[in-house]
Amino acid sequence: MIDFFKESKDIFSELVYIRRTLHKNPEVDRNLNFTASFVEDYLKKNSIEYKRFDNCGIIAEVGKGENIVALRADMDALEIEDLKDVEYKSLKKGYMHACGHDAHTAIQVGAAIILKKHENKLKGRVRFIFQPAEETDGGAKDMINYGALEGVRAIYALHVDEKLHTGTIGIKKGMVAAASNPFKIIVEGKGAHGANPQDGIDSIYIAAKIIDNLQGIVSREISATDSAVITIGKINGGTAPNAVARQVEIEGIVRTIGEELRIFILDRIKEIVNATAKMYRGYAYIDIVESYPSFSNDNALYEKFIKNFSNSGYINLIELEKAEMGVEDFSYYTKIVPGLYYRLGCRNEEKGIINPAHGSYFDIDEECLWIGTAVQCINAFDFLNNHN
Structure with a gap:
């Protein structure tokens, strides 16, 4: 031997x-x-x-x-x-x-x-x-x-x-x-003077609501014994401190254990992003990358x-x-x-x-x-x- x-x-x-x-x-x-x-x-x-x-x-x-x-x-x-x-x-x-x-x-x-x-x-x-x-x-x-x-x-x-x-x-x-799915969200609003927010659609406000709502997927929509993480790692938006921002870009990544859970979370991300943007009169576009399984x-x-x-x-x-x-x-x-x-x-x-x-x-x-x-x-x- x-x-x-x-x-x-x-x-x-x-x-x-x-x-x-x-x-x-x-x-x-x-x-x-x-x-x-x-x-x-x-x-x-x-x-x-x-x-x-x-x-x-x-x-x-x-x-x-x-x-x-x-x-x-x-x-x-x-x-x-x-x-x-x-x-x-x-x-x-x-x-x-x-x-x-x-x-x-x-x-x-x-x-x-x-x-x-x-x-x-x-x-x-x-x-x-x-x-x-x-x-x-x-x-x-x-x-x-x-x-x-x-x-x-x-x-x-x-x-x-x-x-x-x-x-x-x-x-x-x-x-x-885990599997990973990087994603990018673009939130579209309408620019306006910061003194007159009613004239605009605040993409930063919408982005904040989207980020908050996405974390609810893991904390409230899947079992505590399942494994998933949604990370928001990058936000970029706005041009001036006294202006309502027209556009915000959000980048993050989803990590999941198991294919069924992955599909569920990705579907919910799309639903929540679109519904939240619509709720506040904006639009959102989301691109989810198929990465490592x-x-x-x-x-x-x-x-x-x-x-x-x-x-x-x-x-x-x-x-x-x-x-x-x-x-x-x-x-x-x-x-x-x-x-x-x-x-x-x-x-x-x-x-x-x-x-x-x-x-x-x-x-x-x-x-x-x-x-x-x-x-x-x-x-x-x-x-x-x-x-x-």
Whole structure:
């Protein structure tokens, strides 16, 4: 039996180097030329076959045969200032790996290196999907269009989690993450002098009523045991403090768990926006974007994961009680093939690694790198060799 934990620990210094190099050179969306080239160098050095695409995504493979399992890593960073005082601090002002995708990429490269060494023992192929644009508009869709899931029977992904201590893995049975629907509302009124509001139709007043009424959906129209959030994040309107505003723009996002609830809330948003505007003699236009869907872990893959790691001497495996209200474009893969997504603990209070993701002080305990590498190797190897 291959000891993937030992082999991963043996390349720990390499994993740290990969992660820190990427952390110092963050790139966003599909503009990942340095990142993709850096990954390519490792694939070439280890004689791993791959193809790079126009969006800077990469698909690599080891092994032979028609039985295929995929591992996915997202590679993009965020437009956030890195304020940490560390030697691997971002070299690009205003850009930072604030969500741990540098760690995901390092783990994926490590898994590819190790599984390449053992490809003669694989009963099939492991496909490594290095994906851009998870933080923007869903690079998973690009990779699917490029054929990333052709012939794939299952796909695995992880995400570092600063709320879980290093050595802990969190996994959720069933529903894992929310769906998201960004929206934009334009409220049209009629401009007038502020001293004579009766001559106008106040779009700011209407917008305030719309915002208030929308929050009533979650607080009064769905069960307290259902999960939904309506966030209004941006408002823009008016031209002068002494004028009744003609137009207001409102932008927000809806997050829901479950398709039935999502459809209900989106329908109610449209009804409330239109009815509220009409009530105060205005007009409203609403555009709702179809964004990331919610997704669930496959039951068979979940049970296999529990069996493989519940008694591991390296991992404290815990069951996550609630689905995340954050979204994840891994959901696009799981609409096509069975998938499993889990949280890899990276918190270390003794090292001061306690800060939240998407924040300027986010960091990881790098000990999680070899653990994640080993777990991904085991997932792929076990699926190909032991999964019916």
